[in-house]
Amino acid sequence: MNTTTDTHSPARNTLTYDVIISGAGPVGLFLACELALAGCSVLILEKAATASSPLKQLPFGVRGLNALSVEAFYRRGLLQELELHKRMKNPHQHGGQGARRQVGHFAGIPFHEGDIDTTQWEYRLPTSTETGLISEMEEIETALTRRATTLGVQVKRGFTITGFQQTGEAVTVEANEQFFQSKWLVGCDGSRSAVRKAGGFAFAGTEPEFTGYTARVDIADPEKLQPGRNVTATGMYMQSQPGYLMIQEFDGGAFHHSAQPLTLQHLQDVLRRVSNTDVTLTALHVATTWTDRARQATTYREGRVLLAGDAAHIHSPLGGQGLNLGLGDAMNLGWKLAATIQGKAPEGLLDSYYNERHPIGVQVLDWSRAQVLIMRPEPNARAMYAVIRDLMNTRDGATYFASRVWGVNTHYPLGGSHPLTGRSVPNFELENATIGELMHDGKGILLDFGMHTSLKTLAGEYGSQLKYISGKAKDQLGLSALLIRPDGFIAWATDTEPDEQSLREAASRWFTP
Structure with missing residues (x-):
């Protein structure tokens, strides 16, 4: 892998795109949709020849979308594309019912629905989308691929990036002995990101404590394994469905990083050590390993090359935060990169x-x-585990852990005196639509509950970047007006008569007249 290309090589592709994205996973696809929605031309290069994999399907492919991801899909009209959650059973199948229903966990310690005090989330309205939703990787990728194709995104599978060269104006990417040129390159190509490595991005962090195993097996005596998620003296194991195992063994990640094959005997030995049983495995159908290595790029941009998703940060899959973190990257980056490409970005x-x-x-x-x-x-x-467990069984403790896992209290330090500034916009219910439904086009919104003529004039100065929407909402949370970025985060808000000067200053940070 290198960062230069041979300009004399054959099969040069001279077509120029606005953006080339490496990786057709959920993050790359969602970013492509955001860019294409804003009118950018996008090419995705994906090394895998096919999108299908048993590891993307249930039960291995199960993923939990947190509140911010659900909101993002809803705000782009994609939520109705996800059907699996409507027919899936409770993923915490041994987690109790009613108030004692398990709705999440921290280090295998469950928190329960009845312990969560949602009144602490004062800006979540009855019209808010769910705080979490169960899907699978294949369903998410299928929905996003369909949307991306509709928007004109080109996806080339079986293309492995082997190098790139950037100038002050463009990036030339080499893949499969072909050359593709774009204004920008974004690496969304996972934890072993070719773009990150070729670009020389520093990737700082900590080494693993354990090797994780995900496997489908046949078990001669499954009754020897306890149901649900079990933290033991040597690790953790869980059988989500008969024969579908997840195991963690604290070996410092040694086996994952070794060249040893993952055999039936090895997996049985690990399971016996972790479960403290003499359980017998009779067949191994599919298996993979992973670790809790935690690393993050020290910058997300080098010239015209950017990183998002697992290419920018990796960590243990405990708690299901990785996909949501990557989707948040895509939602944040998409409109900003599009505005930059189109010359509409403030400094x-x-x-x-x-x-x-x-x-x-x-x-x-x-x-x-x-x-x-x-x-x-x-x-x-x-x-410490016992202390955390006791805290999670309290109302305030369960609410805190739920808010972190679901991303309910996510906040960007955008300045301003109003407590809503920098937070995800509540799903206000207007006369004919909710605010989320009015964001399908990816534009910013100046929402005016007081129908101030001066605000309509101000919004008009920003042309197609900013829509002016006025009217009353069923519950306005005491607000008079607010400025909403294309990603759904509030850039400015007021409970009183709008100060036009402060609004202009806020708008100028995100939009260009």
Whole structure:
């Protein structure tokens, strides 16, 4: 892998795109949809020849979308494309019913629906989308691929990027001995990102504590394994369905990084050690390994090359934060990169992608590390595990953990005095639509509950970048007006008569007249 290309090679593709995205996973596809929605030409290069994989299907492919991801899909008219959650059983199938229904976990410690005090989330309205939704990787990718294709995105499968060269004006990407040129290149190509490595991005962090195993097997005596998620003296194991296993063994990630084949005998030995049983496996159908290595790119941009998703940050899958973190990257980056390409970006707009998303990544990596820490097979960790368990069984504790896992309290430091500034916009119910339904076109919104003529004039100065919407909402939360970015985060809000000067200053940070 290198960052230069041979300009004398044959099969040069001279077609120029606005953006080339490496990786056709959910993050790359969602970013492509955002860019294409804004009128950019996009090419996705994906090394896998086919999108299908058993690891993307149930039960291995199950993924939980948090509140922010559900909102993002809803705001782009994609939520109705996801059907699986409507017919799936409770994923915590051994998690109780009613108030004791398990709705999430931290390090394998469940929190329960009845313990969560949703009144603490004062800006969530009855019309808000769900705080979480169960889907699978294949369903998500299928929905996003269909939308991307409709928007004109080109997807080339079986194309492995082997190098790129960038100038002040463009990036030339080499893949399969062909050359593709674009104004920007975004690496959404996972934890082993070819773009990140070729671009020389520093990837700082911590080494793994365990090797994780995901496998489908035949078990001679499944009754020897306890149902649900089990944290033991040597690790953790879970059987989500008969024969579908997830195991963690604290070996410092040694087996994952070794060249040893993953055999039936090895998996049985690991399961016996972790479960402290003499369970017998009779067949191994499919298996993969993973670790809790936690690393993050020290910058998300080098010239005309950017990173998003697992290419920018990796961590343990505990708690299901990785996909949601990546989708948040895509939602944040898409409109900013499109505005930059179209010459509509105020100074520093693209830099705000790193400034806003890198700290969120830091929080998620630390959240992952904290879970691993209290799962370690040692007395000090077990003592802390017990303390956390007791806290999670309190109302305030369960509410705190739920808000973190579901992303309900996510906040960007955007300045301004109103407590809603920097937070996801509530789903206000207007006369004919909710605010989420009015965001399908990806435009910014100046929402005016007081129907101020001056605000309509101001919105008009920003042309197609900013829509003016006025009227009353069923519950206005005491607000008079607010400025909503294309990603659904509030850039400015007021409960009183709007101060036009402060609004102009806020608008000028995100839009160009």
